[in-house]
Amino acid sequence: MHDDDRLAGAFPYERLRRYPDVEAPNLQAWDATDLLLAERGMADASERRLAGRDIAVIGDNYGALALRLAAAGFTEVRVHQDLATGREALSRNAEELGLSELQVPCELDGRLLTGARLVLLQLPRGLAELEEYADAVARWAAPDVVLLAGGRTKHMTLAMNEVLGASFEVVAAELAVRKSRLLVASVPRPVPERPPFPVCATHDDVGLTLCAHGAAFAGSRLDLGTRFLLGFLDRMPSGGAVDLGCGTGALAAAYALAHPEAVVVATDRSAAAARSARATMEANGLAGRVAVEHDDAAASRPDASADVVLLNPPFHLGASVHAGAGLRLIEAAARILRPGGELWTVYNSHLDYRRQLRISVGRTSIEGQSGKFTVTRSLRRP
Template sequence: MPAELDPVDRLLLDELGEVPAGRVAVLGDDTGALASALVEHAGQRVVAHCDSLVAERRVARALAGAAVGGEAVPTLAEALTDAALVVLRLPKSLDALDEIARTATLLGTADVRVVAGGRVKHMTPSMNDVLGASFERVHASLGRQKSRVLHAAGPRAVEQVWPKHRHHADLDLTVHAFGAAFAGTRIDAGTRLLLEQLDGLADTDGNVVDLGCGTGVLASVLARRFDDVVAIDVSAAAVASARLTTAGAVDVRRGDGLTSLADASVATIVSNPPFHVGTAKDSTPTLAMIDDAARVLVPGGELVLVYNSHLPYLPRLREVGPTQILARDRSYLVTRTVRA
């Protein structure tokens, strides 16, 4: 059954104005409903990009079922090249929005414009400022059903500042980050707590997997000790960032959790898993990953996680095998689970 348009989608469609003759890029459409509706206006000129591989697959299925054309593409640059109109579900990250805006002005047509919508509760005045750095004219629509649209037109002459990078002397590591990558060039507190526990990992000649690798910080440190490190993330921005951060020392893959890995094929899994999907708190992907870890770990293999202490992971981890708390601070736990 095709996904239904939500209030943000419907407002975006009503605020489009005249659809130009060139390429129409749809960004951040997690269901495919918006992209499919735009195909009715622009046919095969519609291209869609989602940072999440899971969302990308949903959109691809929706476009495949549309009467006329449309295509899902894996990179932001592919979507925005020669785009005359960008229809955007606003990201929660201002960095992600800045990269989209700059890339649109640099790769889109000379008169490219952006129509960006979101729920009012997730929108801030800073979004106008970010768009204003790349476009001369920015204005907001009237609100409707707790939703609003920002219009940006008149591309400015801008420089591309993404990806950014920062050297962390304490780790002797330069972290690279595209706009949508979690934590950017910072090293978040959970990752730092987990880094302190990596020396306690068992020696192994088998695969070591950094799941939800983000910008590749953990994978880079693991690669200094282990020969066969695989970094996996569902986010296109994270994968692109991790490939730069790990500098070829790690096999970086875009994937949906552990689903692409064979049974009993992994010696160690290390993860700082997300607990948000978009703007919503959602532990479902991590709980599914914990369940799947029992399948992909070899007997005696380790699953080492860091997560906010209020999250309901301990009971599920104990179903995989004996679990101990390695470290804790005011916000996070690091746990080690051995595959029974």
């Protein structure tokens, strides 16, 4: 029997789906780390006689951890998922398995962690994101909390131990199982009065202050693609605008400052990005003018409701290189643009997005190119 078979037990992991997130043969809704975290977590909870309400789960991509716990009788587990797609997938998977309404969805705050004695964490790739999670657990969880942080060994570094060590006195690495490993942290250290996030940085060259929570792409820096697209603001019409996949909100903020009369919406499927964008709007005096929404591909935006869409699409899904997320956003832009509306897109020049832009949106012209990036303008066909 393989270790994966032993860890999976009778739970039907193979029935879990990623939908509405991108699905493909090389992408699945669970991994060996989920199996390891679930088994170790259930063993710890049973040994310490914990109830489900004593447990919190962070980074449960599509519900594998929370649903495995629920199937074993650990209900009322508090769960934080950053992505709106992950939240929807958990809900759909729970319904499929007859485990609906047994979890408590939470944001990354005191409601998630207050009094928690066991926290299961899928290790993020970014150290800033891990720092924010570790601080939150040390800040709000019970003094006897045990944090089980698991990841694929190929993505783990000694720096992760150091980040956890800043918030916990005891950090130990366990032996790897099927190329996954657990870091076990306990004995929370005293935390500073103010949380370390969001962090903010002023970019005088573009007249913006950007704020970022730990999981936000590029942090408080201005990524090069966004910076390049900002150079085309004076060519964009004024009107109802949507920053699609807004990240920290740089495009929405810059557009709102350049077009004071415009109604602007910033939307992202990442809860950390949405929190970051709200902080960015506050820092730039735009809190009352730019609406920030946590949403999957602007699903709550009405059809044909935007005059302008701004888009810097991703080309990664977690650790996998995959164009699916970017293509979904292009299709979303086509849906929410009114006929004659404009989509302004920046993307890595080696990607064949122009063809997809023509197919999904309409006539697409190249407005500028640098050594790495291409900026296009697409007109929504009638």
